Amino acid sequence: MQFTSEQRLDDGVLEREFTLGEIPGTLWTPDSTAAPAPLILMAHNNSLPKSQARLVARGRHTAAYGYAVATIDAAGCGDRPRSAADEQARAGLRRAMQAGEPVDEIFESLVGPLVEKAVPEWRTTLDALLALPGIGGPVGYSGWMALGIRLAAVEPRIAAAGFFAGGFVPRAQREEARQVTVPLLMLLQWDDEGNPRQRALDLFDAFGTKEKTLHANLGGHTGTPWFEGEDASRFFGRHLK
Secondary structure, X not given: OEEEEEEEOOOOOEEEEEEEOOEEEEEEEOOOOOOOEEEEEEEOOOOOOOOOHHHHXXXXXXXXXXXXXXXXXXXXXXXXXXXHHHHHHHHHHHHHHHHOOOOHHHHHHHHHHHHHHHHHHHHHHHHHHXXXXXXXXXXXXXXXXXXXXHHHHHOOOEEEEEEEOOOOOOHHHHHHHHHOOOOEEEEEEOOOOOOOHHHHHHXXXXXXXXXXXXXEEOOOOOOOOOHHHHHHHHHHHHHHO
């Protein structure tokens, strides 16, 4: 892992850009701590970059609560190269959604491979992050649900997960939800125009954990209320600190 830039923010959080092989990422760490800070892996939805304003705001806000927070651009996301097949699938998905046509098969062909490629890179990044001074376990995950389900199912170092609900999750991850046994907080936007509400509710019901909480708020996809960030920090505080 090589750090390529750093800046100290007004709240004392240290923001550092890094590269790990071909993987670009951002790490936020709290101002100071007497003990290693718990780590939260924070992933945005597929194809959106790590520099996306909402993700950066979440990362900085969470680090100010005493966590180390990291995000990366997975293969085909952000500025990383996309294949012609990926671009074609994305264009087909947009057209189908705008026309109100079925999108499941297009979604499977696009998001399924994204998850398969992203998980090994996130685990490699986790290895490197936990080797840094000032960062320790346990580890939490926050963000994109399709990726988070796979990580929580296969990565034993993840102790708690917070998901932004999306009804369109690949079939493989819908099955893997039953293997997720860590404490879980799921945020659902009740009027999300791009994600079927009932599918999200069915998925919440399928998770295998005995400790799961659903927060549902009125509004569209990007309308998650600010106070959910406060609740998420308390959730991770119960399980990571």
